[in-house]
Amino acid sequence: MDTPTPKINPKEEQYINAKAYLSEASTDSGYNLYDHLSSCLTKILDERPENVYDIFEDISKDRKRSKFTSNVDTVQDKIDQSTEVALAIVQRKLFARGDGDEADQEPDEDAETPLPNLMELSFFFEQAGIGLNREEVIRVWMALKNLVESHNLQHVRFWGKLFGTEQNYYVAEVEYREGEEDADEEEEEAEEQHEEETTEKDDGEEGEEEAEEDDTPKPEFKPPPVVPREENRTGPNKKTYFVCNDPGKPWTKLPAVTPAQITSARQIKKFLTGRLDAPVVSYPPFPGNESNYLRAQVARISAGTHISPLGFYQFDEEEEEEEEGEGRDNFVENLDFEGLPTKEMTDPILSSWVHHVQHILPQGRCAWWNPVQKNEDDFEEEDEEEEREEPDEPEPEVGPPLLTPLSEDAEVGNMPPWTPKMSSNLIPQFAIACMHSNLWPGAHAFAQGKKFENVYIGTGHKYSQDNYSPPAPPAIQEEFPSGPEITETEDPTPEEEAALRAAKQDAMEAAEEMEDEEEQSDED
Amino acid sequence: NAEYMGTEQKTALQVSLASVKQKNGFRKVYFWGKIMGSNNDYFVVQGVTDDYLKNRKTLYSLNCMEWNNLTVEVTEKLMEVAHKVRGRFKGDPAHEFEIVEQVTKDGEEVEDTMTIKEEERLACVIQMIDCEGAVSPRGAFKLTPEGNVMLNNNFQGQEMTDASKLSSYFHFYPPENLFESALLAKANHDKALDFLTPLEQDIPRGSWSVQQEHSNNLVTLRSLWWPGLVGYNIINQPKFGYVYFGTGEKNQDLPFML
Numbered sequence: 001m002d003t004p005t006p007k008i009n010p011k012e013e014q015y016i017n018a019k020a021y022l023s024e025a026s027t028d029s030g031y032n033l034y035d036h037l038s039s040c041l042t043k044i045l046d047e048r049p050e051n052v053y054d055i056f057e058d059i060s061k062d063r064k065r066s067k068f069t070s071n072v073d074t075v076q077d078k079i080d081q082s083t084e085v086a087l088a089i090v091q092r093k094l095f096a097r098g099d100g101d102e103a104d105q106e107p108d109e110d111a112e113t114p115l116p117n118l119m120e121l122s123f124f125f126e127q128a129g130i131g132l133n134r135e136e137v138i139r140v141w142m143a144l145k146n147l148v149e150s151h152n153l154q155h156v157r158f159w160g161k162l163f164g165t166e167q168n169y170y171v172a173e174v175e176y177r178e179g180e181e182d183a184d185e186e187e188e189e190a191e192e193q194h195e196e197e198t199t200e201k202d203d204g205e206e207g208e209e210e211a212e213e214d215d216t217p218k219p220e221f222k223p224p225p226v227v228p229r230e231e232n233r234t235g236p237n238k239k240t241y242f243v244c245n246d247p248g249k250p251w252t253k254l255p256a257v258t259p260a261q262i263t264s265a266r267q268i269k270k271f272l273t274g275r276l277d278a279p280v281v282s283y284p285p286f287p288g289n290e291s292n293y294l295r296a297q298v299a300r301i302s303a304g305t306h307i308s309p310l311g312f313y314q315f316d317e318e319e320e321e322e323e324e325g326e327g328r329d330n331f332v333e334n335l336d337f338e339g340l341p342t343k344e345m346t347d348p349i350l351s352s353w354v355h356h357v358q359h360i361l362p363q364g365r366c367a368w369w370n371p372v373q374k375n376e377d378d379f380e381e382e383d384e385e386e387e388r389e390e391p392d393e394p395e396p397e398v399g400p401p402l403l404t405p406l407s408e409d410a411e412v413g414n415m416p417p418w419t420p421k422m423s424s425n426l427i428p429q430f431a432i433a434c435m436h437s438n439l440w441p442g443a444h445a446f447a448q449g450k451k452f453e454n455v456y457i458g459t460g461h462k463y464s465q466d467n468y469s470p471p472a473p474p475a476i477q478e479e480f481p482s483g484p485e486i487t488e489t490e491d492p493t494p495e496e497e498a499a500l501r502a503a504k505q506d507a508m509e510a511a512e513e514m515e516d517e518e519e520q521s522d523e524d
Numbered sequence: 525n526a527e528y529m530g531t532e533q534k535t536a537l538q539v540s541l542a543s544v545k546q547k548n549g550f551r552k553v554y555f556w557g558k559i560m561g562s563n564n565d566y567f568v569v570q571g572v573t574d575d576y577l578k579n580r581k582t583l584y585s586l587n588c589m590e591w592n593n594l595t596v597e598v599t600e601k602l603m604e605v606a607h608k609v610r611g612r613f614k615g616d617p618a619h620e621f622e623i624v625e626q627v628t629k630d631g632e633e634v635e636d637t638m639t640i641k642e643e644e645r646l647a648c649v650i651q652m653i654d655c656e657g658a659v660s661p662r663g664a665f666k667l668t669p670e671g672n673v674m675l676n677n678n679f680q681g682q683e684m685t686d687a688s689k690l691s692s693y694f695h696f697y698p699p700e701n702l703f704e705s706a707l708l709a710k711a712n713h714d715k716a717l718d719f720l721t722p723l724e725q726d727i728p729r730g731s732w733s734v735q736q737e738h739s740n741n742l743v744t745l746r747s748l749w750w751p752g753l754v755g756y757n758i759i760n761q762p763k764f765g766y767v768y769f770g771t772g773e774k775n776q777d778l779p780f781m782l
Contacts, residue, residue: 048679058678163746165733271748271781415562415612436610438562441771443697459751461781468777 031067039063041346046083115148121453127423130444130457133162134249143247147172150251159298160442160456161240167245167274171456203450213346236262236299236360243294245274250275254295259364260287265296269461269468276392283470297460299360306357306454307406307435309340313356315403345433345447350406353418353435353445359400362394402409409439439463458490536588541569544591545584549573556582557653557752557768558696559646564615568650568768576697577673578667582650586615596647605640606648607616613772618641649772657747658696659723659755659766661687665696667719670673676717681760688734693755694720724759728779 022034040059052059118141125131132140148156155175162169196353226373242251268282276291288294297386327515344352358366400408409417423430423446437443442458480486492500537555550571559566566721567588570580582615584593596602609621619642624635666676686692699721723745734744750773752770757763775781 051677053679054674058676062678163733165730165748269777269781335716418560468780470780 007234014463027472035420036060036063111222115145117145120451121158121455124432124446124448124451124453125455128421128444128446129423130434130436131455134455139247143170143244144172147242147251152176158455159302159460162272162294162456162460163458164272164274164451169245169272169274169294170242170247171301172242172251174242176240182251219298235360236303236364236366238300238357241295243296245277254291254298255367257292257295257299258287261292261296262299262360262364263362265293266301272460283473292459300462301440301443301456301460303360303366304459305355305437305440305445306355307353307445307446308356308454309345309452310352310354310405311340311402312452313354315494340447342422342431342433342448346422350409350416350418350420353447354403355406356403358402359404386431396462528759532768538569540585540589540591544666545571546727548583549583554563554657554765555767556650557770559613559649559768559770559772561613562613566615566646572607573695576675578698581714582647584646586617586747592617593659594643594650596644598647598651602640602644605638606645607654608638609640612772613646613668614642617641617646621645646772652774653750653753653768655697656726657659657750657753657768659693660696661709661757661764662692662694663717664762664764665720666717673719678738679762681762682757684736684743684759687757687759688736690732690734690745691722693723693745693757694718695723697719699730731778748778748781749775 019034022037023032034165040056040063041062042098044056051053075274103253118137120135122131123132131137144158147153153175155177157173159171161171163172192507237256240256241254243254244251264284264286267284268280268286270280270282270286270293270324272294272423276289279295280286280289282286282291311334314332340352360366402428406418411417415438417437419436419438421434432446432448435445439462440456440458441463443454443456445454446452528774535641538606540777541553541555544550548571551573553569553571555566556570561566564586566584566586568582569591570582572580583591585591606625608623608625618627620639623638623640625638661679663680663681663682664676668674682692688741699719723767726732731748735744735746736742737744741759743757743759745755745757747755750768750770753768754768755764755766
């Protein structure tokens with residue numbers, strides 16, 4: 001039977017025409033508007049975003065774009081995973097326990113570990129409004145644990161975090177057990193001595209050659225003697241420092257600091273980049289690369305901002321009197337310390353906190369070294385030295401002795417050097433006392449009862465109200481004063497020469513005439 | 525990161541900002557940052573109504589509970605004086621800073637004293653930081669056909685490779701000489717998205733430090749002109765922002781330090 005074709009409504013006809021038009025494939029891309037609109041509307045109805053009217057164009061764009069990017073996606077994903085996965089692998093080691101040997105021994109919970117209770121300290125710092133976030137602290141803690149296990153250390157502290165332009169530094173302050181450090185140090189010293197010997201030999205040879213030639217004038221300039229660095233465990237090298245860029249990455253030991261580096265670091269202001277071997281380009285030239293600069297800044301910050309409540313440390317009274325001129329540089333914990341009330345610790349007079357790290361003298365050391373000592377190497381030139389004017393004996397540099405209270409600190413601009421704060425004004429009974437340094441912004445300390453700690457989180461620069469300006473270049477050396485003995489006489493001009501010749505000629509003729517006359521008179 | 529808010533202050537913020545938002549009719553309130561003075565700190569928030577860029581209202585507080593409108597109008601003259609002030613903020617809005625300068629007036633050297641109140645200095649510094657430090661990722665905001673700047677609802681966050689490039693970030697501040705630059709020459713330039721000054725053109729080169737942190741899920745941009753200004757951008761999530769925790773002093777030694 002024939003099914004009769006239904007009469008097509010004119011409206012339906014329009015609809016079919018419209019749909020056919022919309023389904024026309026575009027000549028460029030091969031997609032048609034009908035499918036596109038239907039997919040957009042499907043998406044909208046599925047997701048029901050807010051303010052659809054405003055974002056309609058964006059949805060449309062997205063649908064169009066999504067048809068093209070499928071090829072590129074896989075490549076991008078691979079790149080992303082590699083960097084993330086690499087870092088995760090590194091940090092996974094942090095959470096792993098020790099090797100198979102150690103796993104047999106049960107962990108001895110009573111054993112003293114040099115590891116600090118970082119979580120507790122970070123809780124206190126959080127109250128004060130400074131510090132790192134929790135996850136970062138856990139990672140740093142694990143990294144410190146690794147450090148403790150790999151080296152034999154007596155004491156470990158999280159010193160702080162320094163920002164760099166490319167990467168940051170996490171610094172750990174470490175004290176070796178007695179005798180342990182010497183093993184590492186001996187190797188280093190042997191290398192240094194070897195280098196010194198070779199340079200001395202060269203100098204010796206040159207000296208002999210110079211003594212033979214006496215023609216060329218020898219410059220009288222002697223470079224000022226290099227101030228020797230202090231031994232390990234004394235002065236700025238009292239503690240050793242390890243750094244790493246990220247917790248989980250290996251810890252690198254920072255080299256000991258020399259006084260020349262400290263004096264140089266005091267004159268420049270540079271950002272750290274995050275790479276230990278980066279050169280430090282500055283004026284005056286810094287002797288070393290970034291690891292030395294970092295170590296010098298760490299030493300300055302420690303000397304300037306490590307403070308403790310008054311009475312926590314005290315001088316050991318059984319020690320013999322030190323030599324004159326050297327301050328005491330050792331102290332012990334006071335076992336009877338009971339803690340000071342928080343109100344006293346936040347007193348603006350700042351008398352209840354003391355420095356427990358020695359101040360670094362302008363020379364760059366903690367114990368002054370007299371540079372006018374006569375060395376054994378200078379025997380040949382002793383005579384010359386006595387002939388020259390002896391410079392006046394430089395005055396010994398003195399710094400504030402150990403355990404000086406903060407009230408003696410110099411003011412910064414017109415501000416007190418430290419700002420004390422209570423962590424909470426609303427519950428003062430349980431508040432902790434915090435000190436923020438104004439001279440080294442980023443140095444903080446807190447104390448509560450018997451606990452206290454210092455930390456530094458910042459860029460490693462000192463604060464100064466005025467702009468930094470590099471030191472001026474040294475004055476130009478003066479020339480030998482010009483006097484008559486070295487002034488060249490001017491050559492005579494041609495006219496003068498001619499006049500002179502003419503005059504001479506006349507004189508000779510006159511002389512001849514005279515002689516002739518004399519002869520004539522003699523003959524007569 | 526480094527400085528942050530003590531727990532007590534954080535909770536106080538949450539409590540007080542809710543009422544601030546309602547009182548002022550803001551659409552959103554942003555925590556701008558904290559300027560540390562030698563005695564006290566200023567906490568600053570900004571509220572936005574319709575346009576995210578223009579007409580941002582700034583409020584400040586000393587204790588996170590009572591907020592005062594910063595109604596100071598920043599004129600050019602005021603900005604000049606603010607540029608010359610040195611030293612930390614005191615923490616007292618009524619404090620007056622005095623600057624003494626040697627100026628030649630009519631051929632004679634005369635000392636010119638200018639004073640500026642701390643509140644005015646605060647307003648100037650906030651504007652300076654906004655102008656030079658406020659950052660937003662490309663694509664996060666768009667310019668609507670009406671001329672308003674709105675959050676781009678379609679912004680899904682950036683991939684790691686995009687987010688670690690300095691070229692994907694803009695200054696979030698009304699641009700000055702935008703179309704004179706070579707911006708239009710870029711291939712994927714989109715007038716709705718690229719209406720702000722890019723960070724790449726900042727002088728000197730290297731005044732922004734881009735770092736990936738937090739096991740590679742977060743990218744931070746640190747400004748070296750304003751130490752303490754940190755912009756952040758969470759990978760693949762439309763979460764971004766900037767905050768300032770610092771002393772309110774520009775780092776004038778930057779050219780020496782790079």
